Amino acid sequence: MIMKELTNEQFDKFIKDNYYNSIYQSSTYAKVMQKNGYQTILIGLFDNKNNIVGASLILIENRQGFKYAIAPHGFIVDFNNRELVSKFTDHLKRFLKSKNIIAIKINPRIVKNKYDANKDIIYHNEDFDKNIKFLKNLGFYHFGYNSFFEATKPRFEANLQLDSNYYSMFNHIKKNFRTKIRNADKNAIIIHKGNINNIKDLYFQTKRKYPRSEKFLKDFYEEFNKTNQVSIYYAKVDTNKYLINAQQEYAKQEELCEQLDQDIIKNTNHNLKLISKKITADNLLNERKNKLKTATDLLRSHPDGIIVASIMIVTNGDNVTLFIDGYNKKYQQFNAKHLLLWKVIERYAKLGYKNFNLGGIVNIFDTNERYKGLNEFKLNFNPIISEYVGDLELVCNQAMYFMYRNSISFKKMIKK
Secondary structure, three states: OEEEEOOHHHHHHHHOOOOOOOOOOOHHHHHHHHOOOOEEEEEEEEOOOOOEEEEEEEEEEEEOOEEEEEEOOOOEOOOOOHHHHHHHHHHHHHHHHHOOEEEEEEOOOOEEEEEOOOOOEEEEOOOHHHHHHHHHHOOEEEOOOOOOOOOOOOOEEEEEEOOOOHHHHHHOOOHHHHHHHHHHHHOOEEEEEOOHHHHHHHHHHHOOOOOOOHHHHHHHHHHHHHOOOEEEEEEEEOHHHHHHHHHHHHHHHHHHHHHHHHHHHHOOOOOHHHHHHHHHHHHHHHHHHHHHHHHHHHHHHOOOOEEEEEEEEEEEOOEEEEEEEEEOHHHHHHOHHHHHHHHHHHHHHHOOOOEEEEEEEOOOOOOOHHHHHHHHHHHOOOOEEEEEOOOEEEEOOHHHHHHHHHHHHHHHHHHO
């Protein structure tokens, strides 16, 4: 066997139908990362018949003057084939050492458990512990089972199985979430398909929670757009329609209150149930009045509407990945993000895609308040949650790695 660099065509052909295939292991993603300061290599392991039996995109970055590598989502190799994994690892270490790379970090999609949205386990990988022990014996160091976003990629991921019967899918969404989706529709939220010109809004809505620059998002869109894999959608408040809806709601509620006033005057027994109904109606009228004022102000300040939520998705075979999404917190009362994501899911279900990757979440058994909203939002769609192994590191040059670790420790001492 021999390991050598691959062309884009060789790499993409090999990974096309591979189980471990992902958008992060592609020549397109390599081009994105090249534009953002990384050196990239596409490598493949060839058997004696000159067939590729394993491959990987390798990202190389400079750390304290040392070359450190990352294989996003791990290698494209059958991790159940221990002989192959062993040979791939051995050849990889020698290949990377020849490039003066000290170590490589991977986060392979080796599943430990799968759960339903109620957190009940529906699949357990019985060979998981044995496989991890095997990787450790090959020299991989396991960074542990992190609960949050400390790893290279999220260790927990939510995936929604798409169904062409999207009415059935909608009914599987939790009731309170379905209500928010319907309310967003009533709030005159219109969903549009965008383009690269909408990157600025997407960046504004996501910059506080994602460590991605506006340039990175543009580069990502440009490269994946060349292969027709990327799309942007955004939710916009039609301020004119919103005002019309608010006027109609106010008029309807005002009419109801006037009718209740007449009923109370006619009812000489002072029916407590009727009076209670009138108080509730008056409170709702006051809410409608405030909404009418808000709608009037919004139309005056934003006559062309307001973009309040955005999403970028990537397709890969029959899979759809939610790459990044966000919303403007100032207008969160519109529930635009809820409607936006549902309409995108509905669209790709109609187009025949089979899986919608909702992206990373935190440990579903952790009660950390910081990420509670993130988890609840995605779990409301009734997805399947996959729990992966997390980060693993393979040292390729012991002497240089020792110097690298000491340089980090020395730098920390200076800072103190």
